[in-house]
Amino acid sequence: MSETYRNPLRDPLDRRLPRMAGPSALVMFGVTGDLSRKKLLPAIYDLANRGLLSPGFGLVGFARRDWAAEHFAAVVREAVEENCRTPFRTDVWQQLLEGIRFVPGELDDDEAFQTLAATLAELDRAQGTGGNHAFYLSVPPRAFDTVISQLKRHHLAGDENDRELGRWSRVVIEKPFGHDLASARELERNVSAAFESQSVFRIDHYLGKETVQNMLAFRFANELFEPIWNRTYVDHVQITMAEDIGIGGRAGYYDGIGAARDVIQNHLLQLLALTAMEEPTSFAAEQLSAEKQKVLAATRPGRDLAQDAVRGQYLAGWAGGRYVKGYLEEEGIPPDSRTETYAAIRVDIDNRRWAGVPFYLRAAKRLPRRVTEVALILKPAPHLPFARTDSSGLGSNALVMRIQPDEGIALRFGAKVPATGMELRDVTMDFGYGRSFAESSPEAYERLILDVLLGDPPLFPRPEEVESSWAILDPVLEHWADSDESPQGYDSGSWGPECARQMLARHGRVWRRP
């Protein structure tokens, strides 16, 4: 197996040739969960339907159910038919079906893992999966350690011998990666004790979204925006992830975690990194991560945590025409819970490009609508050659990168209102990816699963990035933990608590209504 082998049928110029995953088996722990049913299993089918899975592909479900393989296959089929994004075709299903297996058992049951090892060996023979195995841990974070040590104990985590034979074993874990810096480090230690660092894939499905890659293209493929992308022109940046839903049935997960840990630590700080980083030398995983890591290391929370970090909790009220419960009345939430459902923090980036430009990050539940965006608010024009009354309708110029829904770019600027007098007003120039490229972009999980099988990591956060993000957030979390105050209440269906408004008003700024 020489390193210099070049497949004669592949040609870098032949870009039409699909990136196809090699022979491999994907083992899914927690296969009966919501995420598997709604996203992961349909994504696997869609990959097969697009012709991106090898004929030698196997899918092994592992769960605490007394199911036969046929029953599991029926469950998979149902999930696929319900949620797949490409048309359901029986021939493609037939191809997948040949490689579907099921292993019943508990995560700490040695016998079940022996069965799993035997099942994988059988798949390697019958289906030709080539000894390549990916383990997808769609289980609660507290179970990570158990599964990983079980994999290690049953020789499924790959060793020298496997590597020599060109076989791989990879593990996929989902956020949250710990709940603070110390726990993130511990998780990292446990995972890396069993798997090599390049074999660990941390999934933050946000990073698999097309738009995050669109952001890279937008910033680095154009000449138009780079000149203003700095402290000379940008007044401040607002990064928002608003959800209109409450915590739903996730009380057990959410209480004690809160908006900052759930969303800011991963999604919003990754969006900040992509917005603020310097141009990477290339889009290779190494280079991209180096730039993200560099900017995250230069990022710190605001100096005055009492004023630069605020939190809120939603109250009962009418949201979008429906009466909804307050956070403390949700089932399973202790009446004295101080978990925040709204978090807004200011962070600063200490480097030449961004010194003095605050980045405001907010994440919340039960806001008026679901939206994720990054907005660069520009400074006012140095001089306006208009009477003050003429320009009273004029706000700051803004460049908004909408992540969801209706992914796109909006540019807000002033224009003259048609009339004999001079009157200025803000208008918006809007570009929607969906309008220019109606081609349905692949589901984030499709791309991520394919990348895991190909061993291609650019869209996955690295442990250093995870740790840097916690290092930014830890002081805020500690400040809140030590504080006597409870999160301020805000009406469900409103844009958040009064303290958040004040946080910006103090500096003469306002939150955008996204």
Added chain:
Amino acid sequence: MIIDLPDTSAADIGQRILSARSSVGMPTGLVFTLIAVAEGCSYDEVLAASIDAGREHPSRILVVTNAPGDTRLDAQLRLGEDVPGDIISLVFHGDLVKHRASVLLPLVLPDSSVVVWWPGTAPSAPGLDPIGRLAVRRITDAMGAPDPVPALVERALHYAPGDLDLTWTRLTKWRGLLAASLDHYRAPVRAVTVSSAPRNPVGLLLAAWLDDRLGVEVTLVDDPRGIGITGVTLDTDAGEIRLTRTDGTMAAFSAPGLPRRLVALPRRDINALITEELRRLDEDAAYSATMARLAGRWRANDPGSVEETP
């Protein structure tokens, strides 16, 4: 809304689109203009495939047909009819057939790319055709020609950058599977056999691609039972890698030391092909090299017949 414009001109059409747009709403972000020349094929099928493609790629679509009679231009506009872009059907009568480009030029969108598609019969040198010259991409389909194999060969002989035949698009999945198989069996390939239905241009082009990439003897075999390509065998030092498809949907894959496995390899309809093709507006270097090889193979095998191809 559908607007009929009998006996009209390019300027009239442009005007009507503008005023219609102010009532149904402007499409923003149309990314290119597609000109479909429906000659020797069904207008309805071309229109359906164009609308399908327009759904994925919001664009201005100009469907061109010819009709006998006095010199005249008839047009029909479709706006906001469950497609994001504009669809303009143009019927050229009489002498105007010789001057179609003069109508099309004012109607193509500013700045963005223009693609011409001939689903049926196409000019022998698309790059020199007056309509073809308006475009950066010229898509032909040998399968739409009365005699597909000579049509494909002719296009190989007259290849110009920007030309593309949908025969190539039909090959993508086959090529993907074959390339993937050599990712894992790293033995040098000694010889190749491609079998396909007789007079099938897809098999012919696949053979040319394998010849170009591998530089070994590639034999093309007629398989009268099959639909399209029925099988490819790569003969390597380790044994045979074989991909066979007898029913036009499921293929069987086998390789040395491995179980035989099934893989879905369905033939795709024209809507799927043109939609895939419109995803890429850049020059396809692999296609260009394959067409050069196809021309070379043809000259070597059959030097006498080149001039006689229609």
